[in-house]
Amino acid sequence: MALDDDYASSSDLEEEDYYLSDQEEDAVEEDVLHGLEDDHIEECRWSESSVITKESLLAAQREDLRKVMDLLAVNEHHARTLLMHYRWDVERIFELLDQKGRDRLFSEAGVTLHKSNISLTVTVTCIICFEEVSPHASTEMDCGHRFCNDCWTGHFIVKINEGLSRRIKCMAPKCNTICDESVVRALVSVDHPDLAEKFDRYLLESYIEDNNTVKWCPSVPNCGNAIRVKGDAICEVECTCGMQFCFACLQEAHSPCSCLMWDLWMKKCRDESETVNWITVNTKPCPKCHKPVDKNGGCNLVVCICGQAFCWLCGAATGREHTWSNINGHSCGRFTEDQTKRTEDARKNLYRYMHYHNRYKAHIDSMKQEATLKETIQAKIAASENKDSSKIKDYSWVTNGLVRLFRSRRVLSYSYPFAYYMFSDEIFKDEMTPMERELRQNLFEEQQQQLEFNIEKLSGDLETNFHDISDEKIIETMGRVINTSAIVDGLCKKMGLFVITAYIGI
Amino acid sequence: MLDVSRVQKELVECNRDKQISGVSILLHDGSHDLSHLTGSISGPVSSPYEGGTFTIDIRLPSGYPFEPPKMQFVTKVWHPNISSQNGAICLDILKDQWSPALTLKTALLSLQALLSAPAPDDPQDAVVAQQYLRDYPKFVSTARHWTEAFAKITSLGIEEKVQRLVEMGFPEDLVRSTLKSVNGDENLALEKLCSG
Ligand SMILES: [Zn+2]
Ligand SMILES: [Zn+2]
Numbered sequence: 001m002a003l004d005d006d007y008a009s010s011s012d013l014e015e016e017d018y019y020l021s022d023q024e025e026d027a028v029e030e031d032v033l034h035g036l037e038d039d040h041i042e043e044c045r046w047s048e049s050s051v052i053t054k055e056s057l058l059a060a061q062r063e064d065l066r067k068v069m070d071l072l073a074v075n076e077h078h079a080r081t082l083l084m085h086y087r088w089d090v091e092r093i094f095e096l097l098d099q100k101g102r103d104r105l106f107s108e109a110g111v112t113l114h115k116s117n118i119s120l121t122v123t124v125t126c127i128i129c130f131e132e133v134s135p136h137a138s139t140e141m142d143c144g145h146r147f148c149n150d151c152w153t154g155h156f157i158v159k160i161n162e163g164l165s166r167r168i169k170c171m172a173p174k175c176n177t178i179c180d181e182s183v184v185r186a187l188v189s190v191d192h193p194d195l196a197e198k199f200d201r202y203l204l205e206s207y208i209e210d211n212n213t214v215k216w217c218p219s220v221p222n223c224g225n226a227i228r229v230k231g232d233a234i235c236e237v238e239c240t241c242g243m244q245f246c247f248a249c250l251q252e253a254h255s256p257c258s259c260l261m262w263d264l265w266m267k268k269c270r271d272e273s274e275t276v277n278w279i280t281v282n283t284k285p286c287p288k289c290h291k292p293v294d295k296n297g298g299c300n301l302v303v304c305i306c307g308q309a310f311c312w313l314c315g316a317a318t319g320r321e322h323t324w325s326n327i328n329g330h331s332c333g334r335f336t337e338d339q340t341k342r343t344e345d346a347r348k349n350l351y352r353y354m355h356y357h358n359r360y361k362a363h364i365d366s367m368k369q370e371a372t373l374k375e376t377i378q379a380k381i382a383a384s385e386n387k388d389s390s391k392i393k394d395y396s397w398v399t400n401g402l403v404r405l406f407r408s409r410r411v412l413s414y415s416y417p418f419a420y421y422m423f424s425d426e427i428f429k430d431e432m433t434p435m436e437r438e439l440r441q442n443l444f445e446e447q448q449q450q451l452e453f454n455i456e457k458l459s460g461d462l463e464t465n466f467h468d469i470s471d472e473k474i475i476e477t478m479g480r481v482i483n484t485s486a487i488v489d490g491l492c493k494k495m496g497l498f499v500i501t502a503y504i505g506i
Numbered sequence: 507m508l509d510v511s512r513v514q515k516e517l518v519e520c521n522r523d524k525q526i527s528g529v530s531i532l533l534h535d536g537s538h539d540l541s542h543l544t545g546s547i548s549g550p551v552s553s554p555y556e557g558g559t560f561t562i563d564i565r566l567p568s569g570y571p572f573e574p575p576k577m578q579f580v581t582k583v584w585h586p587n588i589s590s591q592n593g594a595i596c597l598d599i600l601k602d603q604w605s606p607a608l609t610l611k612t613a614l615l616s617l618q619a620l621l622s623a624p625a626p627d628d629p630q631d632a633v634v635a636q637q638y639l640r641d642y643p644k645f646v647s648t649a650r651h652w653t654e655a656f657a658k659i660t661s662l663g664i665e666e667k668v669q670r671l672v673e674m675g676f677p678e679d680l681v682r683s684t685l686k687s688v689n690g691d692e693n694l695a696l697e698k699l700c701s702g
């Protein structure tokens with residue numbers, strides 16, 4: 001079945017015309033301009049997301065608190081305790097309310113609603129400090145446990161300093177009740193206003209840290225923003241600070257690679273074990289001058305550039321007289337099928353890795369170069385916008401084209417590690433037949449080539465010196481940039497779709 | 507800061523019925539530092555620890571009682587939840603289940619209960635736990651042997667030892683607590699007394 005799909009999409013691709021006719025161009029231009037204006041239109045793997053700044057954090061939290069307070073008729077403290085426990089998932093709370101009922105929903109989260117209304121008139125003994133205190137110097141929590149205010153304060157301070165303050169439990173043994181935040185705030189702020197502030201900050205940050213749909217932006221230096229996604233949490237998001245990252249692993253955006261692939265690839269590139277492997281497997285030191293000598297196929301007699309001949313199998317110096325299977329006057333017997341196979345495998349793997357790595361690296365390098373281009377181009381735009389002889393004042397299409405260029409260049413670059421793992425004959429041995437794999441690989445490579453072609457085209461057009469050319473030429477370039485941007489976007493999207501259909505867990 | 511008044515009250519309270527409860531707490535080496543104490547538990551009846559007296563080193567963090575006390579067996583003991591190497595204890599109320607409403611006495615009583623009822627599924631000492639689960643009779647005999655060897659103060663002669671040390675000029679209370687903390691070894695006690 002997967003095979004049929006492949007045929008279908010592969011023929012789709014052939015039929016599709018990536019070089020649009022003039023009539024179509026205008027329509028596309030409008031579409032693209034519209035698309036570029038709307039931040040929410042993203043390629044695949046880019047879930048809808050919103051940025052929560054420090055300033056909007058409080059409001060975002062209030063909104064969820066309000067919903068729970070209204071629907072369950074509870075106070076803010078209880079609403080927050082519920083939300084923290086159920087990871088700020090309002091819908092889940094309502095779901096569980098149906099499933100578990102109110103009592104269990106509350107008790108599991110540490111919310112106790114019983115409150116004794118007995119007003120004490122006599123002194124009470126605090127069982128923690130063993131002191132007699134007047135009722136107003138002691139506080140009873142929702143669970144009915146009463147201790148003196150000094151002891152409560154001591155308890156709160158220790159918990160806040162431990163960084164556990166989001167869920168401070170009652171002091172009574174085995175009592176699961178979460179202490180009322182207003183009591184904590186009131187008692188702690190008497191002598192430790194700084195800790196009370198810290199407590200409030202922790203409560204606020206819970207909205208992000210105890211929440212599956214919100215994560216801090218991992219930018220360095222940190223921008224302090226958080227991102228909330230709607231829908232699939234396996235996606236890539238962009239912060240207003242410019243950081244594009246994977247919401248699942250918090251590394252830089254790495255599509256079309258999966259998190260695991262990306263992790264493997266980064267490690268592989270880091271420890272260069274392949275190269276070391278290559279040297280040890282593929283070269284042997286010359287017995288005379290000790291330079292590494294590699295064997296370029298053929299028989300087991302190798303000759304160093306110094307002229308020394310030696311046996312590849314045992315490394316011993318020999319004469320040059322030999323046949324395929326033996327060297328005159330030399331017997332080592334170290335030849336085994338196994339050794340040869342290992343050498344061949346290592347060589348094959350290395351060439352494969354180098355093939356993908358070289359292309360990956362080449363696009364990374366272009367990406368770095370293009371990043372420096374950004375400023376140059378912006379300077380050019382500024383100059384052109386102020387040029388009196390030109391009527392063209394709007395160059396936002398250049399900036400938008402640049403954004404497309406950077407993003408698609410990255411996708412292209414990372415599509416090589418993706419292909420390295422996806423089409424390895426080992427990793428997906430059981431999931432794909434060799435024929436299926438070849439089909440998928442051909443299709444993928446075709447897409448890569450088209451993407452590469454269009455990216456280079458886009459890159460070239462964006463480097464135009466708008467300052468020096470006529471308005472007609474600028475308009476021509478604009479048409480091409482907008483057109484190519486759309487094509488590049490489409491191809492990235494296709495690659496994303498391809499990746500998702502090809503996804504098999506790595 | 508350490509709640510000194512609570513600790514003092516705890517000591518009085520705990521030692522009042524030590525004959526019945528079988529647990530007691532002294533200042534460590536008779537010093538005046540309330541943050542370093544020595545606890546003592548008598549081995550529970552009809553357990554392999556019966557007849558033994560187990561010494562426990564107690565350190566109180568500055569946040570006590572809002573932070574749990576740190577306890578460790580000084581007496582060597584063969585038990586799944588106590589390290590046979592260093593006496594470290596695996597007990598929830600000494601970690602996240604601590605409550606400020608618990609006391610040193612309740613903690614020691616919990617340790618005593620732990621001696622009666624090991625929890626081999628949450629072991630501190632994997633070797634002991636494995637033996638407990640696979641070869642219970644052997645576990646019992648080893649635990650008993652360790653109790654004999656390490657947890658019994660040879661009460662025979664203890665008074666003579668006290669006498670001799672008191673005659674050297676050390677206060678009797680201090681002598682008794684020191685002897686207890688080293689399980690009756692007179693030479694070790696003398697060493698400790700001299701080093702102050
Ligand atoms: Zn108190
Ligand atoms: Zn309570």
Ligand SMILES: [Zn+2]
Pocket residue numbers: 217218219223224225239240241242243
């Ligand atoms: Zn950011």
Ligand SMILES: [Zn+2]
Pocket residue numbers: 246247248249250251254258259262
């Ligand atoms: Zn990721």
Ligand SMILES: [Zn+2]
Pocket residue numbers: 286287288289290291304305306307308
């Ligand atoms: Zn040579």
Ligand SMILES: [Zn+2]
Pocket residue numbers: 298299300301322323324
């Ligand atoms: Zn040859």
Ligand SMILES: [Zn+2]
Pocket residue numbers: 311312313314315316330331332333334
């Ligand atoms: Zn040879």
